Amino acid sequence: MEKTSSNTFFITTPIYYVNDKPHIGSALTTVTADFLARFYRLDGKKVFFAVGTDEHGSKIAQAAALAGKTPEDFVKILSLNFKQNWQNLNISFDDFIRTEEDRHKKAVILFLSKLKDSEYIYKGSYRGFYCNGCESFYEKTDLDENGNCKIHRQPVKLIEEENWFFALSRFSDILKEKIASNQIYIFPENRKNEILSFLNQGLKDVSISRQSVFWGIPLPFDQNQITYVWIDALINYISIIGFGQNEEMFYQFWPANLHLLGKDIARFHCIIWPALLLAVGLKPPQALFVHSFFTVEGKKMSKSLSNIISPSELIDKFGVDGTRYLLLKSLPRENDSDIQMKKLEDTYNADLKFGLGNLFSRVLTVALKHNIKNINPSKEDFPDLQKQVIQNINNYFEAIKTIDTEKAISAILHNITLVDILFDREKPWSLKIDEPKLKNIINFSIENLRLLSILIFPLMPETSFKIRKVLGLDTFEKLPTGALEKRLSWGYEKMTITSEIKHLFE
């Protein structure tokens, strides 16, 4: 079945496993998704932006027991923590799904029933190394040099149990074809190539259930087996838009336009998930963006190194918008990239405090010094520079198509520089009030600020609003189709400088 509307945009982040805390990695994915969601709302799309938490599995059950809580109470608190973190980062999600919610469980049960009805499910046996302490299975590669569990340093047992299997192997060719032809568009390209080369080796079937786990969703056709958490988790992408419960909404948004994810979970999303969907007759997602990881001061982020940076640490230092900006500018695409506090501070100062912030102050100070409050930009205000501004805006749009946030930001910075150069060249502060050039300079600069306020909105919504308020402009989070282009045209509206100037960034 086709999507019922071509104007919708369904975008997701992974649902985060509640056993880990939110860190700058999960914040990175989430902020990037928010940037896109906000952009597409401005661009006239009907956006559905989904986030959530993954709450099942034996690890959670153990952690809950350790904390002396029931799993239900335990995950509720942890899930809320994620939600609050995203709210703190001003994430404009449209819905937040928890795998413990009834609506999700219902969707999982329906999905698995359909899967069972397909010819792709069979019973087989699963072999793995079982650690009593962890109550979970490991692969050989997960064990330490003595073949013991890394956490408990205890010997593990090779256990074989009956599981239900999904015939993933039968999807190799169809997936290859769809990915190679970009019907399932995986990018950046290196990730697509990786997935394709993996597919070329042929796929093995995967087990979709566990016997030894109790915290999860029982299979509808075998109550003794619990749905394997990954299968459970992936289904969130359809349960959140009403799979099996709200058909109208579901077909409005499915297939997803874009799944965002980190490279660690590329396989599940690029192979297993599309195969599962195809098995039950649903369309695979249209696009998957796989980003790379941050290292911190040259080292992998890990609990054992205790070098994990939390979003709140960055917010304390750089504010919400500053944090969003720095994450987006640092988004690692093809390769991992290194985060260093010193560098983040440098970037914050150069781009925000002394770039955008300083520009805002100097432009408004000069305008008010000459008592110019009413701004009416025209095509005659430095047409050569206008051309460059428009070129940069085009570059910004192009960059967003490929989720190249660094390039999008670079386009914004270029427009800031244009005004700084103009000021230095024309020295408006020294001009007399009746010199016609003065008006052109102020017009150009303020109009550029207006355009910037729109361009930065998806990145830094609060800062955008601050600028607009001072310029006497309305604020908005979504626009009808085609309206963004109009609003980005030179001289779209008159402005009146209304309030006192405050610094944008401290």
Add this chain to the structure above:
RNA sequence: CGCGGGGUGGAGCAAUGGCAGCUCGUUGGGCUCAUAACCCAAAGGUUGGCGGUUCGAGUCCGCCCCCCGCAACCA
């Protein structure tokens, strides 16, 4: 020889075979409207190594060295 990506000034990146550029940082100068801000300039490179093709190679070819990603149920 498992598959794939890459090695370019201190950092991050860019260059259909045609003067090796951009952003940040550093240094010097200018300016003083602006948040020690802004503008200009300079320094800084044998483009990982060796060889080859070519009038001309970061770019093409061969060999070598080094880094990184992926190699399945880690939720």
